[in-house]
Amino acid sequence: xxxxxxxxxxxxxxxxxxxxxxxxxxxxxxxxxxxxxxxxxxxxxxxxxxxxxxxxxxxxxxxxxxxxxxxxxxx
Numbered sequence: 001x002x003x004x005x006x007x008x009x010x011x012x013x014x015x016x017x018x019x020x021x022x023x024x025x026x027x028x029x030x031x032x033x034x035x036x037x038x039x040x041x042x043x044x045x046x047x048x049x050x051x052x053x054x055x056x057x058x059x060x061x062x063x064x065x066x067x068x069x070x071x072x073x074x075x
Contacts, residue, residue: 002046003029003074006060007038014065015039021063027055038070049073 010018015033022031022042030043042060046052052073060069 002049002052004044004046004052005072005074006042006044006056007070007072008040008042008060008066009037009068010039011065011067018063018065022060025059027059 008018019031019033019040022028022040027044027046028042029045032041033039034041044052044055046055052071056069056071060066
């Protein structure tokens with residue numbers, strides 16, 4: 001199991017809608033709206049490292065309102 005944290009910048013006013021979309025995904029263990037440089041922090045679990053890229057690029061980055069992501073992989 002690979003654990004990663006995705007930091008998301010979203011469009012102003014769309015944070016709650018983005019959060020709802022994230023929480024409906026099986027790979028998302030936790031997700032929170034936060035204050036600071038990023039708008040949302042997401043704890044992600046995928047089976048293998050190779051599964052992380054498609055999850056981020058095809059699922060998270062395609063959510064309406066997501067502008068940018070930054071990802072940290074837990075060791």
